[in-house]
Amino acid sequence: MGQGLQLAKLDGRSTRNASPDFEMETELHRQGFKHVAGLDEVGRGCLAGPVAAGAVILPPNPADVLFELVRDSKQLSPIQREKAYDTITKSSVYHAVGWTTPAEIDKIGIAPSVRRAMRRALAKLVPATDHLLIDAISLPSSGLPQKSIIRGDSKSLSIAAASIVAKVERDRLMSSLSDEYQRYGFEAHKGYATRRHLDAIAEFGPCHIHRMSFAPVRRVAYRIRPQTARAIGQRAESFAAAALEERGMTIVNRNFRTRFGEVDLIVSDERTLCFVEVRARKPSGFGAPSETISPDKSRRIIAASQEFLQKSRVVWSDWRIDVAAVELDQWSRPVSVEFIESAVEG
Numbered sequence: 426m427g428q429g430l431q432l433a434k435l436d437g438r439s440t441r442n443a444s445p446d447f448e449m450e451t452e453l454h455r456q457g458f459k460h461v462a463g464l465d466e467v468g469r470g471c472l473a474g475p476v477a478a479g480a481v482i483l484p485p486n487p488a489d490v491l492f493e494l495v496r497d498s499k500q501l502s503p504i505q506r507e508k509a510y511d512t513i514t515k516s517s518v519y520h521a522v523g524w525t526t527p528a529e530i531d532k533i534g535i536a537p538s539v540r541r542a543m544r545r546a547l548a549k550l551v552p553a554t555d556h557l558l559i560d561a562i563s564l565p566s567s568g569l570p571q572k573s574i575i576r577g578d579s580k581s582l583s584i585a586a587a588s589i590v591a592k593v594e595r596d597r598l599m600s601s602l603s604d605e606y607q608r609y610g611f612e613a614h615k616g617y618a619t620r621r622h623l624d625a626i627a628e629f630g631p632c633h634i635h636r637m638s639f640a641p642v643r644r645v646a647y648r649i650r651p652q653t654a655r656a657i658g659q660r661a662e663s664f665a666a667a668a669l670e671e672r673g674m675t676i677v678n679r680n681f682r683t684r685f686g687e688v689d690l691i692v693s694d695e696r697t698l699c700f701v702e703v704r705a706r707k708p709s710g711f712g713a714p715s716e717t718i719s720p721d722k723s724r725r726i727i728a729a730s731q732e733f734l735q736k737s738r739v740v741w742s743d744w745r746i747d748v749a750a751v752e753l754d755q756w757s758r759p760v761s762v763e764f765i766e767s768a769v770e771g
Contacts, residue, residue, distance in 0.1 A: 443579045443580065444492070444496065445495060445496065445497075445578065445579060445580055445581050445582045445584070445585040446492075446580070446581075446582060447483070447487055447492075447581075447582045447583075449558060449572065449574075449580070449581055450463075450483065450485075450558070450581065450582065450583055451485075453556050454485050458555050458556040458570070459552075459555060460482050460518065460550075460552050460553065460554045460555050460556075461482065461483075461554065461555075461556045461557075461558060461583060462480050462481065462482045462547065462550060462554035462556070462557055462558070462583065462587075463479075463480070463481050463482075463483070463558045463559075463577075463581055463582070463583025463584035463585070463586055463587040464478060464479070464480050464543050464546065464547070464557055464558065464559045464560065464564070464584065464587050465478070465479055465498075465559075465560040465577070465578055465584050465585075465587040465588035465591060466478040466479075466539045466542060466543065466560070466591060467479075467498065467588065467591045467592045467595050468591075468595050468615075468616065469535060469539060470617065470618070471615070471616035471617050471618075471636070472616055472617070472618050472622065472626070472635060472636055472639050472641055472642055473527065473599075473609070473611065473616035473622075473631075473632075473634050473635045473636060473642075474527065474595070474598065474599050474602070474611070474615065474616035474634055475524045475525055475526050475527060475530075475542075475595070475598070476524070476525045476530065476535070476538050476539055476542045477522055477523070477524055477542060477591040477592075477594060477595035477598075478522065478523045478524075478539065478542035478543040478545070478546045478587075478591055479520070479521075479522050479546060479586075479587035479588060479589070479590035479591030479592075479594075480520065480521050480522075480523070480543070480546035480547055480549070480550055480554070480587055480590075481513060481517050481519075481520045481583055481586040481587045481590055482517060482518040482519050482520070482550060482552075482554060482583070483516075483517055483518065483582060483583050483586060484516070484517070484518055487516070487582060488512075488516050490512055490516075491512060491513070491516060491582060491586070492582065494508060494509040494512055495509050495512075495513065495582055495585045495586050495589065496509075496578075496579075496585055497576075497578040497579050497585055497588060498578065498585070498588040498589045498591075498592040498593075499578075499588075501589070503596070506589055506592060506593050506596075507593060509586075509589050510589055510590060510593040513586045513589060513590060514590070517586065518552075519550050519551055519552070520586075520587075520590050521546045521547075521549035521550055522546055522549075522590060522591055522594045522595075523541075523542040523543060523544065523545030523546030523547070523548070523549065524542055524545065524667075525538040525539070525541045525542040525545075526664070526758070526759070526760075527633075527634050527635060527636045527637075527758070528754050528756070528758035528759060528760045529541065529760055529761075530636050530638070531636055531637050531638040531754065531760075532754065532760045532761075534638075536562075539562065540562070540564055540566065543559070543564055543567075544564070544566065544567065545671060547567060548671060554569065555569065555570070556569065556570045556571065557569050557570070557571035557572070558571070558572050558574060558577060558581050558583055558584050559571055559572070559573050559574065559577065559584070560573075560574060560576070560577035560578050560584050560587075560588065561573060561574070561575055561576070561577065595615065596615050599611045599612070599615040599616055600612040600615075602634060606632050606634070608625055608628075608629050609622060609625045609626075609629070609632065610622065610625060616634075618641060623641055626641060626642060626645060627645065629648075630645050630648030630649055630650065631645060631646060631648065631649050632649065632650070633649065633652060633660075633756060633757075633758055635649075637649075637756060646756070649756055651757075652757050657705055657753070657757050658703070658705060660758070660759055661703050661705035661749075661751040661753070661759050662679070662680075662689050662690065662703045664751055664759035664762060665689075665690060665701065665703050665749035665751055665759075665762050666679070666690055666692075668749075668762045668764075669690065669692050669701070669749075669764075673694060674692040674693065674694050674699070675692060675693050675694070675695075676690065676691075676692055677691040677692055677693050677698070678690075678691040678733070679691070681729065681733055682729075683728070683729045683732045683733075685725050685728035685729045685732065686722075686725030686726060686728065686729045687729060688700045688701070688702070688726060688729050688730060688733065689701055689702055689703040689749075690703065690749070691733065693741075696742075696743060697741070697743045697744060697745065698734075698741040698743070698744040698745075699744070699745055699746075699747050699766075700726065700729075700730040700733070700744070700745070700746045700747070701746075701747045701748070701749050701764075702718060702722075702726055702746070702747070702748050702749070702768075702769070703748075703749045703751060704718070704748055704749065704750050704751065705751040705753055705759065706750070706751070706752065706753060707752075707753050707755075707757075718748065718768070718769065723769045726746055726769055727746065727769060730744070730746060745766060745767045746767070746768060746769035746770075747764055747765060747766050747767065747768055748764070748765040748768035748769070749762055749763075749764055749765075750762065750763040750764075750765060
């Protein structure tokens with residue numbers, strides 16, 4: 426099949442408690458592939474929080490301890506997963522996690538969101554992978570040779586490692602979010618549809634990290650509490666920053682304040698320094714670049730940018746001022762961003 430895509434089917438034996446091995450990876454190494462990545466996702470069936478996709482490249486001769494600790498993440502206790510996670514992250518060639526937000530899930534659907542999270546994880550891998558082993562689904566848009574393996578986390582050590590990395594990092598995120606949304610108990614159920622979670626949704630309505638398109642939430646989506654303008658702005662900035670990092674940009678500074686004004690994001694690609702003004706709007710169109718910010722705002726951004734350049738220890742030969750036009754959904758959550766380069770001429 427195209428791009429070397431194959432589907433490994435069950436051979437009739439039970440894999441529910443099987444120990445994953447490294448046979449597929451070893452065979453691919455024999456064929457000349459140097460950086461074989463395992464891919465798996467967690468959070469597909471949750472009512473809240475992002476989908477997370479793990480990507481792991483293991484060395485050609487994994488340490489014995491990996492075979493002892495690594496299993497399908499669902500088979501392990503939280504303590505076992507944390508121990509396995511520490512071992513994987515220390516011994517892997519590289520590992521990464523990609524995310525798709527609840528708002529993106531509501532906009533494009535869960536299956537495309539899983540693939541988007543996987544592409545984002547792959548984009549972070551250094552060195553880049555040259556072959557994929559994926560649990561259950563295919564990723565043709567990657568353009569890479571790949572195998573889609575049913576219950577791959579029970580068969581491939583790389584896929585099982587990816588499932589653990591994604592699970593641990595997603596669980597940590599949901600636990601941290603429980604401080605902000607104490608009513609929902611995210612630290613306990615991590616966004617899954619437990620009775621406690623369903624009861625909390627029924628009593629308090631959803632919050633902005635719920636997936637409004639999922640049935641138990643959709644019925645009460647109208648009860649979501651409005652966000653403050655400050656919260657909307659902060660989330661739009663974080664969304665734009667993540668998108669810039671996806672493009673290979675480095676965040677140099679955030680919310681740089683001067684007596685003239687503030688620059689939301691300052692980023693670089695090692696050649697160009699970019700000052701980014703983030704504008705968040707409902708999907709009514711952003712208009713031409715010259716219409717996104719007022720002349721007075723433009724002057725203040727230029728002045729603040731010049732002050733940063735004067736204070737910087739790095740001499741930049743090229744710099745510009747961009748606008749990040751963040752589209753909000755009907756619940757004021759960021760769903761997409763368009764970058765308008767050189768929107769303000771300085």
